[in-house]
Each structure stands twice: as C-alpha cells, then as structure tokens.
Amino acid sequence: xxxxxxxxxxxxxxxxxxxxxxxxxxxxxxxxxxxxxxxxxxxxxxxx
Amino acid sequence: xxxxxxxxxxxxxxxxxxxxxxxxxxxxxxxxxxxxxxxxxxxxxxxxxxxxxxxxxxxxxxxxxxxxxxxxxxxxxxxxxxxxxxxxxxxxxxxxxxxxxxxxxxxxxxxxxxxxxxxxxxxxxxxxxxxxxxxxxxxxxxxxxxxxxxxxxxxxxxxxxxxxxxxxxxxxxxxxxxxxxxxxxxxxxxxxxxxxxxxxxxxxxxxxxxxxxxxxxxxxxxxxxxxxxxxxxxxxxxxxxxxxxxxxxxxxxxxxxxxxxxxxxxxxxxxxxxxxxxxxxxxxxxxxxxxxxxxxxxxxxxxxx
Numbered sequence: 001x002x003x004x005x006x007x008x009x010x011x012x013x014x015x016x017x018x019x020x021x022x023x024x025x026x027x028x029x030x031x032x033x034x035x036x037x038x039x040x041x042x043x044x045x046x047x048x
Numbered sequence: 049x050x051x052x053x054x055x056x057x058x059x060x061x062x063x064x065x066x067x068x069x070x071x072x073x074x075x076x077x078x079x080x081x082x083x084x085x086x087x088x089x090x091x092x093x094x095x096x097x098x099x100x101x102x103x104x105x106x107x108x109x110x111x112x113x114x115x116x117x118x119x120x121x122x123x124x125x126x127x128x129x130x131x132x133x134x135x136x137x138x139x140x141x142x143x144x145x146x147x148x149x150x151x152x153x154x155x156x157x158x159x160x161x162x163x164x165x166x167x168x169x170x171x172x173x174x175x176x177x178x179x180x181x182x183x184x185x186x187x188x189x190x191x192x193x194x195x196x197x198x199x200x201x202x203x204x205x206x207x208x209x210x211x212x213x214x215x216x217x218x219x220x221x222x223x224x225x226x227x228x229x230x231x232x233x234x235x236x237x238x239x240x241x242x243x244x245x246x247x248x249x250x251x252x253x254x255x256x257x258x259x260x261x262x263x264x265x266x267x268x269x270x271x272x273x274x275x276x277x278x279x280x281x282x283x284x285x286x287x288x289x290x291x292x293x294x295x296x297x298x299x300x301x302x303x304x305x306x307x308x309x310x311x312x313x314x315x316x317x318x319x320x321x322x323x324x325x326x327x328x329x330x331x332x333x334x335x336x337x338x339x340x341x342x343x344x345x346x347x348x349x350x351x352x353x
Binding site: 017041044 | 118121
C-alpha cells in the first residue's frame with residue numbers, strides 16, 4: 001500500500017506532530033483574518 | 049489499517065496530555081481534518097517550557113522534544129491562541145463555525161466559563177457536535193474535579209485488584225487504563241455523533257466521562273460488590289477458576305514463565321511436560337479441576353523451579 005493514498009483500506013499517512021503554532025498563520029488566513037490582523041493578534045500576545 | 053472514511057470531517061481539539069489528543073489523532077488517522085487549539089501563553093502539560101526528565105535529546109526547544117506529545121498529536125494542524133482573551137475567543141468561534149466535531153477534555157464547567165458550553169457551540173454551529181471528556185463528567189458530586197489517568201484508575205478500582213494480597217497498592221505509571229480506553233471511545237463517540245446528525249441534521253453533546261469509560265472494565269468486581277457486597281481479594285497472577293495459573297520463576301536469572309492450565313487436558317499435558325504425569329492420572333486429587341482448586345497452593349507449588 002502506498003503511504004498517504006488515503007483511500008478505503010489504503011495506506012497510512014503519518015505526519016509528525018506540528019511545532020507549537022506552526023499552522024497558526026495559515027489557519028487564521030482560512031478563518032478570514034487579513035495579514036495585518038494576524039500580525040496584530042501576535043503582537044497583542046493572543047496568537048503565536 | 050486506516051482509511052479516509054472521515055475525509056471532509058472537521059474537528060477542533062481542545063485537549064491535553066493523552067486521552068483527548070490521542071482520540072483526535074485516531075480521527076485524523078481516519079481522514080478527519082483536525083485542528084488542535086493549543087493553550088497559549090500557558091504551556092500544555094506535554095510542552096514543558098524548560099527541560100525536565102521527559103524531554104528527549106536533540107536540538108530545539110524542550111517543548112518540542114517530549115515523546116508523549118509527538119505520539120498523541122500526529123496528523124494534525126495546530127493553532128496557538130489564548131482563548132481567554134476576547135480576540136482569541138473570536139478565533140475559536142470561527143473554528144467552531146466550520147466544525148463538525150469539537151473535542152474537549154477540560155474539567156466539567158470549564159467550557160461554559162470560557163463561553164463555549166454546549167448551548168454556545170450549538171448556537172454557533174447547529175450541525176457541530178461536542179464531545180466532552182471531563183474525568184468526572186458534566187454533573188454529579190465530583191463535577192469540576194481535575195483528574196488524570198492514574199487517579200482515574202485508582203478511583204475505579206484497578207489498583208485494588210492488581211498485585212499480591214497484602215502488598216502496598218501501587219500505581220502503574222506510565223501504563224494507564226483510561227489513556228488506553230478513552231481514545232478508542234472518542235472514535236466511537238464521533239461515529240455516533242456523525243450518524244445521529246445524518247438522521248436529525250443537528251449536532252449532539254456527548255458527555256463522555258472518563259471514569260465511566262473505565263468502570264465497565266471491571267464487570268466481575270463491580271458485580272461481586274453490588275450483588276454480594278464482597279470485594280474480591282487481589283489475585284496476583286492467579287485466576288479464581290484456574291489452577292495452576294500464575295507467574296513462575298524459571299531456571300535463568302530473572303526469567304519467568306506464565307503458566308495456565310485451563311482444563312484437565314491442559315493440566316495433563318503440563319504434568320507430562322513436568323515429568324510428573326501421575327499428577328493428572330485418574331484417582332489423583334488434582335486430576336480434576338475441583339481438586340486443584342481445593343488444593344490451590346499445593347498444586348501451584350509443583351510448577352516452576
């Protein structure tokens with residue numbers, strides 16, 4: 001089975017645990033936060 | 049081994065240490081998109097800010113080098129936000145708004161205090177389900193108590209039935225029953241919630257008290273207590289209905305055998321293997337299980353070195 005094919009009965013995708021806050025910016029972007037808003041959250045100590 | 053059966057399912061995780069995170073990792077293994085909302089600036093219990101005994105060798109900050117954290121958090125994405133701040137709470141609100149499942153492992157009442165109790169979750173996203181893993185659940189006299197795996201094992205009774213009679217009670221860190229059982233139940237709860245939503249179109253709140261997930265592991269003990277008022281003695285390696293049954297010292301240094309003769313045929317085979325076939329011959333008191341049970345200590349002593 002090929003790793004990561006994800007189909008029924010398929011392989012097993014194993015991505016390591018992300019570093020603390022590794023996806024914060026990307027997820028904030030998905031949630032509709034503009035770049036300036038993301039920076040403001042970080043500067044305010046609300047997001048890492 | 050795994051599949052994409054949960055592909056398209058969005059999960060928001062607010063959980064620490066093992067049971068909740070590992071449950072969400074299993075959902076991720078099954079294809080769900082899991083976003084782990086990590087506490088910030090307070091450090092997660094598995095993200096120590098300074099090196100301690102749990103931190104492995106290597107480069108990088110200590111909070112990235114704890115094996116428990118890595119094992120329990122694969123296949124996720126993470127966002128670090130202080131949800132106690134208003135702006136952080138808004139981030140969580142937006143995450144919930146697009147979620148199918150929210151999994152949290154706070155003590156009972158914490159989500160309400162954060163402004164994200166079930167009513168709030170349901171108002172934000174009616175199709176989302178909330179799976180709550182508070183150790184003592186959402187009501188009852190111990191609501192709000194904080195307890196982790198070894199404490200749950202003790203409260204349920206695992207410590208009372210392990211070990212040798214008369215020996216001090218001992219916890220079994222780091223092997224914890226609740227941490228083994230609850231992640232699998234999270235998957236069951238998620239499947240239940242998603243199935244119910246197929247029928248009703250609405251999410252549900254599942255109060256998955258970890259202590260209840262453990263209690264049913266001890267049916268014979270609970271039955272003996274509730275029906276007969278008796279607490280069975282600790283059996284060490286024994287079995288109340290099987291003799292011999294236990295761990296026996298072997299000839300080598302610190303080498304042991306686990307031996308169980310579950311019926312008369314197995315006892316006959318064991319006796320033969322020990323070079324004492326007469327112990328299982330007709331007429332010998334140990335030939336039948338009743339006799340072996342009656343003379344448990346004497347029979348057991350014939351096994352091992």
